[in-house]
Amino acid sequence: MIVLKTNRELALMRDACRISAEALQVVGEAVKPGVTTYELDRLAYEYITKNKARPNFLNLYGFPATACISINNQVIHGIPSKTAVLKDGDIVSVDLGAELNGYNGDNAATFAVGEISPEAKRLCDTTRESLYKGIEAAVVGGRVGDIGAAVSEYCEARGFSVVRKYVGHGIGAELHEEPSVPNFGTRGRGVRLLPGMTLAIEPMINQGKADVRTLSDGWTVITADGKLSAHFEHTVAITTNGPQILTQV
Ligand code: MG
DSSP states (O other), X not given: OOOOXXXXXXXXXXXXXXXXXXXHHHHHHHOOTTOBHHHHHHHHHHXXXXXXXXESSTTGGGOOSSEEEEETTEEEOOOOOTXXXXXXXXXXXXXXXXXXXXXXXXXXXXXEOSSOOHHHHHHHHHHHHHHHHHHHTOOTTOBHHHHHHHHHHHHHTTTOEEOOSSOEEEOSSSSSXXXXXXXXXXXXXXXXXXXXXXXXXXXXXXXXXXXXXXXXXXXXXXXXXXXXXXXXXXXXXXXXXXXXXXXXX
């Protein structure tokens, strides 16, 4: 079932999403060589709880941390660790969210650690830009397939691959709601976009092939070919005034 949100609910979501975005910003500002992903996770936890919100990834399906933190060839769902130390030239994807007053926010970004290669920068820039292409397509009367087509066309034209195994999602009172929001698709196909829908749009884009696999920790998803991956995400409301990004600081 797809839940359409009232204006009152959208206002509540905006609060949860703002805290999610601020927490992501706090983490992003702390990214530098020598920092562990455990330390970044603690910053996110402290920021969210200090603001009377709840880290909504923590314990969800058994995930043991506030943020999913994924380095280089790790695509998503990396578990923060005291032994995962960021080094100059890495890229690090941070995905986190907060729940406040019964509503959820969810957002992600890939950050550069120190000086990164031009290829890594192009991957990150393309993935970020593809998120905005997807958001632009999230308009009343459109279809979910319009979003995925916008993301995949942009990335594939630049030689990158779209991860197909994992997709974006509806979001609201639950972190994961219907519909699924793939980062690929066909224009004019899929669920019709209606005012009050709230979607987490989240392209996961690979430098090499699209295939991924999961490590034996049961969580960390990596590229099958060992190449880099980037991930950007916003929680977006579909309104009669166009798409509104809720995860803004
Ligand atoms: Mg998400």
